Amino acid sequence: MRISYNWLKKYISVNLSSKKISNILTDIGLSVKSVRKITIGSNREDSILDIDLTPNRSDAMSHYGIARDLYAILTYRGYKTVLSKPIINNYKKDINKYCFKILIEEEKKCRRYSGVALSKIKIDSSPDWLNDQLKSIGIKSINNVIDIKNFVMHELGQPIHIFDMDQIKGEKIIIKNAQNKIDFKSEDNIKRELNEKDLIISDTKNTLSIAGIISSHNSNISIKTKNIFLGSAYFNPVDIRSIGIKHIIKTDDRFLFEKGVDPTQTVYALQRMASLLKEIIKCKISSDIVDLYPNPIFPLKIKLRYKKIMDIIGKNISKEKIKKILSLLEIFILSEDEKSLLVVVPPYRIDVQREIDLIEEILRIYGINQIKKSSKIKIYSIPNFFYKTKEEIQKVIFNQLVNYGFQEIINTPMRNQNSDSFLLNSFFDRESINIINPINKYYNSMRSTLLFGIIDSIKYNYNRGNNNIKFFEFGKIYYRKNHQFLEKTCLSIAVSEIEKKSKKTIENKNDGFFYLKGIIEQVFKRIGIYYYTQTSSIHPIFKENISIRYKNKNLVELGKIKKNISKNIEIFYAEIDWEYFISIVKEKKIIFIPYSKYPTSKRDLSLLIDKKIPFEKVYQLIKKMEKDLIKKIEIYDLYEGKNLPKSKKSYTISFFFESKDETLTDIIINDLMKKIEKFLKNKLGSKIREIS
Structure with missing residues (x-):
């Protein structure tokens, strides 16, 4: 939100520079991202404050609203200032022409x-x-x-x-x-x-x-x-x-x-x-x-306890200062006793609804920097997040998946060798291990994937009316390769939906895919795996799939199972190489990186690009280009269709910039964005689209 310094001074009399004003506003939660000088009209100078206003502070979304908050803090800090509400001159009815x-x-x-x-x-x-x-x-x-x-x-x-x-x-x-x-x-x-x-x-x-x-x-x-x-x-x-x-x-x-x-x-x-x-x-x-005004919105009454203020803030602020702050914020005291105040909050302060909100307002004006660290506070070391055994790691992931609403299943490791199994084994260049004397003719080989067991479990549940399926399984797979018998532990995760025949199309066929991909990413985040890549890949069982790789080695295969295999049930499936996953986690080390004390800035870029180029390629290119200042990159929107060439798609990407050494100005960020635009144009032939 842009605030003109000259305009602001129409409502508040104070002899402070725009830079000083911006620092004071930032102190009370109205964070000023930048202050820039401009020249308007007949060479008149002004300063524009770019305020990063939080969504709950609707009362401050105007020049007078900012002036009102500024008046409270300046008066509390001892400055001599006057708040002047916009004047209404000569308001009177001139003629009685309309009676609507x-x-x-x-x-x-x-x-x-x-x-x-x-x-x-x-x-x-x-x-x-x-x-x-x-x-x-x-x-x-x-x-x-x-x-x-x-x-x-x-x-x-x-x-x-x-x-x-x-x-x-x-x-x-x-x-x-x-x-x-x-x-x-x-x-x-x-x-x-x-x-x-x-x-x-x-x-x-x-x-x-x-x-x-x-x-x-x-x-x-x-x-x-x-x-x-x-x-x-x-x-x-x-x-x-x-x-x-x-x-x-x-x-x-x-x-x-x-x-x-x-x-x-x-x-x-x-x-x-x-x-x-x-x-x-x-x-x-x-x-x-x-x-x-048939149903008036009345001012909210809230009880404010002195002890609660002390408990939350951690400092005994005098009653006189508390009452002064409330008065400056136009929060009026209805009644009081030794232990508490009953106050009335003006309707324009829609963010102040509870006692804790009042305490936040008091601290905001009193100054969080005035609260010193108590000698009674004990400094604790960082908890030990190292997982030493497979069992510890498995327990963490098990609990995480259960908390996401998944159920663990356990299937028999013996299966019937069918054409789908043969196709899968041929693709991965491995052989099935057949059982010489099977107890049951339907269990004549050892499973080489957890996929078919989880499909059977889903179909079994669907046939009994259970349509909300989210399953996972820890289990071993068995196969022979290069004349060696091998076994490997995997983690399979699946979600499913039934395609409703009454509808011609599903509203979003990729909902399950992106949901499952999000679950995988949260599992990685929980355990500390960050620097992975993803690529589109070919898989004999999946219609749409990606491979997630870590250090150029496959860690996860994820995709939508073909309809002829899933029997018209929408199944999205992921299989994690659990042993590789365990080895990655065990080599992880915790590194403490302090938060930057400088604010994060966000910019969006809408990119027109060839349909065949995945977002991951764009992501990896940008990451390599500028590591120090780009904190995070997120895809905000993907669009294909009307008003775009058939061979093109549009990505809207959000960039989050942050420095450990300084506040990033608009000039620095704009220069970075231009470099990114030029870099992507040279590397991918992309074009920039205007964001409406």
């Missing part, structure tokens, strides 16, 4: 809705100061009305939607669920189909907006607009997030509403925007503010 009504049908989804009408609007360019203010945080000027809306949104954190008043039928605003299968063309010219689960804002005939996060192309203002309606609301964040994901709506309004706005400032935000419009455009306020 607001109706909320979905009171759980829309808790509050406020609206006002303005007339004699003249759509024009914005004044220089407004252009410069928005430009400083990366927002392009559109026109004076939209620019004021954006200014108020980034000032107060409250979205305001604007409708052309002359397009509203019946002078009525209705917040309700849509009827089934309504076609809605939004301002981004995308047609969306709405149903009865979608919240809309409408008039008596038409849909004006989807939940206040995107407007209809018809209700939007234009150069011809003379009269406007301003709406300010509080929507249920969960509903907004659900609608936004469903219809792929990415707007600032959605971002704010789904985090949770301040329900007490809907009217204030309207008054602020209307007063700015009057000041800049000389328009008229043409109605009363209509405010519907």
Whole structure:
């Protein structure tokens, strides 16, 4: 989130540099990733603070929200400062032109809705100061009305939607669920189909907006607009997030509403925007503010115990300091006694719900650096994670798989030699070991894989109505190679699904594959195996499979079993060379690497690449290129299909950068990303796609 230093100083009077301000904000949990100088307008300088805000701090997603927190910490630290709320000048109704009504049908989804009408609007360019203010945080000027809306949104954190008043039928605003299968063309010219689960804002005939996060192309203002309606609301964040994901709506309004706005400032935000419009455009306020708040959100009451504060923080903070911090954070004390306080938390602090949250707020302002290490704390050595025996290692993995919901099975090591077994043995260039005098004709050879036993166990369970199958087996396999009799222990893991005949296709045929692959990766992580590679490979029994290799030797074969072998049951299977696995674990050594005290930065890269190139190849190339600063690489998205050439696919990759020596600036990271882009282009012929 970008915060303008000059803009911030409109609300808080303090003579501190932007660098000092950024350090103070970082101290109280509003981590500033970078501070950069810019020049805007007539050679006026500004500093832009790039704040890495945690998702729970919706109250700080605005300039005034940051100023409010900054005021609390500066006052507590003894600075002389004043917090000034944005001024509302000349707000009064000028004429009584409109008498509209607001109706909320979905009171759980829309808790509050406020609206006002303005007339004699003249759509024009914005004044220089407004252009410069928005430009400083990366927002392009559109026109004076939209620019004021954006200014108020980034000032107060409250979205305001604007409708052309002359397009509203019946002078009525209705917040309700849509009827089934309504076609809605939004301002981004995308047609969306709405149903009865979608919240809309409408008039008596038409849909004006989807939940206040995107407007209809018809209700939007234009150069011809003379009269406007301003709406300010509080929507249920969960509903907004659900609608936004469903219809792929990415707007600032959605971002704010789904985090949770301040329900007490809907009217204030309207008054602020209307007063700015009057000041800049000389328009008229043409109605009363209509405010519907059927089920008010009341401030939360929480009991705060002094002893609990001491137990959690580990230091006895005086009662006077505790009460001062609470007061500066606008958390008011209702009553108190010797042992506790009963406090009221303002509704805009949606992250403060429990006593422990209050204690965190106290520590945040008091300063975690003020808590010294107690002499009573004992320093313990790192626990011994070395596993010395096969039994210890097996117990660890056994417990891990059971905790993931898997069941252990034990199959007989004797099997019937069939064509599938013969095919498998031929592929691996090994011979079956036949039993000279089998007790049963169906058990005429020793198993050379755990695969067929686990398939039989799955089929047996399916035939008896058990459809949720997750099995594993530790067992030996037997075969002959180069005239030698060999036996080897393996670990097999399988998950399965039935392909439903009523559906033409399974929603995601690779769900089981990636789930099983994730289980294998967690097993490796638990035991300390990290530097492995994976490659696509050919296997006679698998339709789709990969080999996981460690030090250029096969450790795991993983894939989807062919339908003719699994009898139309979706089975995903992995077989681990257990003896090789044991040898890797035994040679492992624990190395303590301290955490970096500098922040991690993330960048995404969307890559257009040939379909035949697996992600593992991309991953290994990048790892070799830059080991020191790239902490982690993750595949975020894989896309094939519409708008891409048939021979291409798109990977979206997330890069996590971290240094042990310094905070990585945007310049350093951007330079690294350019090097990665150029490197991949030279090595793989890839192209960079824009991420929307």
